[in-house]
Amino acid sequence: MKLLIVEDDQFHAGFMLETVSKNLPEVSEITCVADGMKGVEEAESGLYPAVVLDLQMPGRNGVEAARAIWSAHPDTRILFWSNYADEAYLRGITNIVPETSAYGYVLKTTQASRLGLALRAVLIEGQIIVDREINGFHQRAMTTHTALSESEFNVLVDVALGLTDKLIADRRAMSLRSVQNRLLSLYQKLGVDDEGGAFNKRTRAINRAMSGRMLNIETLIAAERELLPWLEQHS
Amino acid sequence: MKLLIVEDDQFHAGFMLETVSKNLPEVSEITCVADGMKGVEEAESGLYPAVVLDLQMPGRNGVEAARAIWSAHPDTRILFWSNYADEAYLRGITNIVPETSAYGYVLKTTQASRLGLALRAVLIEGQIIVDREINGFHQRAMTTHTALSESEFNVLVDVALGLTDKLIADRRAMSLRSVQNRLLSLYQKLGVDDEGGAFNKRTRAINRAMSGRMLNIETLIAAERELLPWLEQHS
């Protein structure tokens, strides 16, 4: 069984290599590349049933790379690992994972034994595993009425990209008032309404979302790459 | 000579430990801690003439830690090292470095030999060294009329915190119109004016600044910690 590791930090790559060779004897061959583009190119060959993917990478981030890989080979099993428990990543992943496949999401701070378990469970057994830290985070958000719905999250991304209400309405195919309604609920859920009238709600919401790790720069940069073509064609 | 290493990633800490022991025979004792708070506590003893500081850390980030260390022991020589060439970090550092001391800023991606040189130059020789990648970046910004002045940067931070124009005026002790003037030049320098009228300039400026690595979440979280007390006392 062949395994592909995509990881730009050499020390982390080394550690992963070591952990894999200790825990997964059924892996016969390991390829290691250092950025998302190369990872996608390499995976296009279709030779890799299993991939380990870092989420923070220059060029193309982990979620984008995964989408490319899965669109060519939907059965690929992918283990994501990341420095941060960002809700934005989990949201991005759950949106693109095919029905037929398996994935996992573990933090780089988890100890080697748990990483070994996750590697086996996801890449060999085909299960779905999300680290407690990330999932708890997500669950807590889901229960306390602060979970962002799909449309709310979309509007949040567009606002953070710097779009105007009207342009968001065009892009997401809704009316101006609807966009503003989504914004109202965003302000509630992000706690901007409870902070007194001192703030500019729009920018404060972006700040809260980023501080609360529901949004990150990588996600925004990726979203911008999708926005630009639409913008040109639209004007 | 005693050395303090503050680094939350165990692999990077290990690599640093190894590089130091290979390149700096005059270091007799090395202490390693994993977060900013502990680093500051440890450094308060005054036993460390030299410190290596990671910039991305949970709790208190590298720039804040450095400020605390330098305010107690201004002669401490500090080598910062970081994953990213963020202008915000360099700006934060140059604002707080004492006249009497030395510092360095190197990227984690630089090869061991250059890291060894920087370690010796800063911690032993007391020179000031900034990696080419970071400095070039900074220099380029300085020459192409896109450098942000001190007051512009302050306003940028406040805008990104979600403050309203009026509140920024109060906080920075200027008139409303002055704040808006700083915003105008920010829009120019961040290239928001050249993008056509489709954007909300205020949020777009935040986006450009973060994408362009002139601002990052760590800096904003630190700025927020300074803002909150002022906000309470002011209302």
Place this chain on the structure above:
DNA sequence: AAATCGCTTGCGGGTTCCCGCACATTTCTT
């Protein structure tokens, strides 16, 4: 000494945003 440059401030008006009120539609629950 004159000129230039950067920062500051006031005024006024056009634009966008924020959001209460009211109502239609869709989706999920029970």
Place this chain on the structure above:
DNA sequence: AAGAAATGTGCGGGAACCCGCAAGCGATTT
């Protein structure tokens, strides 16, 4: 099948923002 919850749309007004015009001030340049 009835009710609840989420989402979509229009109208209108008050607030905040964006910014041209005009004028003053301190520092550096020539």
